[in-house]
Amino acid sequence: MWKRATKRSAIVMSILLLLIVSVLIGCRSSEEVDKQPGESNDESLTSLSYFTINNRPDSLKNYNEMAAYKKLEEITGVKVDFKHPASAESTQQFNLMMAAGDLPDVIEWGWSGVAGGPEKYIKEKKIVKLNDYIDKHAPNLKKVLDENPEWKKMIMTDDGSIYSFPFLRQDEVNMTFFGPVLRKDWLEKLGLEMPETIDDWHTVLTAFKEKDPNGNGKADEIPLLINKDNFTFNAFVGAWGITNGFYQVDGKVEYGPIQPQYKEYLTLMNDWYEEGLIDHEYIATDSKLQDAKVTNNQLGAFIGYTGSSIMRYMQLMADKNSDFSLTGATYPVHKEGEVPPFNQAEKAYNGIGAAITTSNENIEETVKWLDYKYGEEGHMLFNFGIEGESYELVEDYPTYTEKIIKNPEGVSMSDALAKYVPAGWSGPFVQAKAYAEQYTSMPEQQESIKNWKKGSNERAMPIVTPTQEDSTEYASIMNDVGTYKSEMINKFITGEEPLSKFDEFAETIKAMGIDRALEIQQAALERYNKR
Known part of the structure; x- marks a missing residue:
């Protein structure tokens, strides 16, 4: 008798638990349906989908393998799922993605070359106008732009919109290559x-x-x-x-x-x-x-x-x-x-930057995550990599180690550096003068830069x-x-x-x-x- 009652009680409890779980799931689903794109979740940002060309497929299968991004994940707790289009089809894939509207959280792209310019995608509500977000949540980039008003002019549209976290070159030595x-x-x-x-x-x-x-x-x-x-x-x-x-x-x-x-x-x-x-x-x-x-x-x-x-x-x-x-x-x-x-002397900005899409449900947190790269620690991380591995501070000057400049496995500096940082090409950060000075330290490189700079x-x-x-x-x-x-x-x-x-x-x-x-x-x- 007692066993039978116990069995009935267990069944009742199981039904009650299922009802409670169903209600909770229903509430959660309702919240997700009601939440508009662009609103922040209650929880902090933990993952991002990120579309960008893999500029060094010979060295990296995916940017998740890059030491700078591994370290950034340790620091911020943000996991990035990089989506790399096939290089030969990258423009086609970008255009199809933008037309379909099934967008990742962040798109790193050469925005100056897109049809209609980035303002078109802002007005179509596909990427986010960042002016207010930068003012409120990106103190590092704001400081960089306030100190370099000509850079700010370059990264804006004619309507005054800032549309991406830009790739910027710190000095003239970075602009001839x-x-x-x-x-x-x-x-x-x-x-x-x-x-x-x-x-x-x-x-x-x-x-x-x-x-x-x-x-x-x-x-x-x-x-x-x-x-x-x-x-x-x-x-x-x-x-x-x-x-x-x-x-x-x-x-x-x-x-x-x-x-x-x-x-x-x-x-x-x-x-x-x-x-x-x-x-x-x-x-x-x-x-x-x-x-x-x-x-x-x-x-x-x-x-x-x-x-x-x-x-x-x-x-x-x-x-x-x-x-x-x-x-x-x-x-x-x-x-x-x-x-x-x-x-061949380019401007400080070449049109490449990381835009945040309207599909991103954690815009403020993403702004803060991207802004890290424009601060002192992020600047060091994305230009020089890991202290003690890829660089050492020598009299306060970040100096690449032999692992980079004279790789024991015979890997070129270009290939060795690519495993640590994207400084050799581009990304949402300021490319350091000290990177360019060391990356072009060979006499043949110096002669080349001198010759390529000649011209009006x-x-x-x-x-x-x-x-x-x-x-x-x-x-x-x-x-x-x-x-x-x-x-x-x-x-x-x-x-x-x-x-x-x-x-x-x-x-x-x-x-x-x-x-x-x-x-x-x-x-x-x-x-x-x-x-």
Whole structure:
């Protein structure tokens, strides 16, 4: 009798417990339904989904492997789930993600290049306008911007919106890192001077092709590798005072590829291609194939970086070829003594930053988490890594250890540093002057920076954006123009299309609406100058 009663009591208690749990679950579900996007949870932020390109897939499968982010998780308790798009499809994946509206908590992206600019996504309620949040919850970034008003102007839209936690470069030494790279040892072996003019370059490239500078008795040297999408960037076309895109002359915006001078530039590229001075495989050459051509002692010149090219290749080749040496050349001109119209000196802000999306349910906490990187501790962590491992303080100067600069496993400084910090590329932090000083400490790097800085750069455009009203039209025009331009320029260079069709090419771009795009860019430049 007692056992039967006990059994009934147990059943009743079980039913009561189930009812209580159901009520609690129902209340929780109701709270979650009622809570609007952007409101903070009662609990502190514990996890974030974060969309960003993996800039060093050769060193990191995922940014969760990076020492700085591991340490940041220890400090803050915030776990980050990094979502890395496939590099070849990153723009497409970004556009699809933004169109669908299924957004992660944070998106780190080159926002200056998005169709319509970041203000478009603010008005569409996809990313958050951060001005008030920064004023109230980001004292570190606020201090940085208050002390550098020109930086604040750069990171705002024309409407005054701050849309991301920006990547900023602390000093001039951080802003020059890219340009024409040459085999310095080949120049010395062949008794050649550093090229300054277009004619000098022709002399050097011809010698690289014909005089066996790698000394293997084979005609396997590749004089110059160009890029299939950005071609020579502004390094060679700049000799004509124009660029591969938009530039300005005395405040008036122009578009390089439709100018008569662009035909002269393409004629040069086609001549060099026909002479075998430009790599005939350049369209199919990715970063891994370029690495192979450099380390196989074949490539004489290319467009590269101080760190991931000059330093990295010299470290990789140190044991293989002790004579191997690279250096950077000035942007070419037509006549000796001329000042190059362009150089490679970027602005403190390049448009990359971490935006918080409206899907984020813990905006204030995310702002505080991102702001940590702009404070003293975060600045040290994301530029130098872990004290005692990747750096030591030597008379208050953060000095990279031998694990970074002379890795015992033979890893280049670029690769070793990537395992600790993102300072070698970008992210939501201020890139330190001390990082750049050490990352470019080799004499060859110093010479390169000095050469790449030569030039006025007065015609370079600042980062501007169209209005929301103009954005769709502008994006449509430039998507069509960009695809057509790249396709045709490669055909002109390789000779698949004769240069007699250049005028037709320019007229086609005009028919696609480039004049309207120029109007939009002109208005955007004028708005920027009034910020």
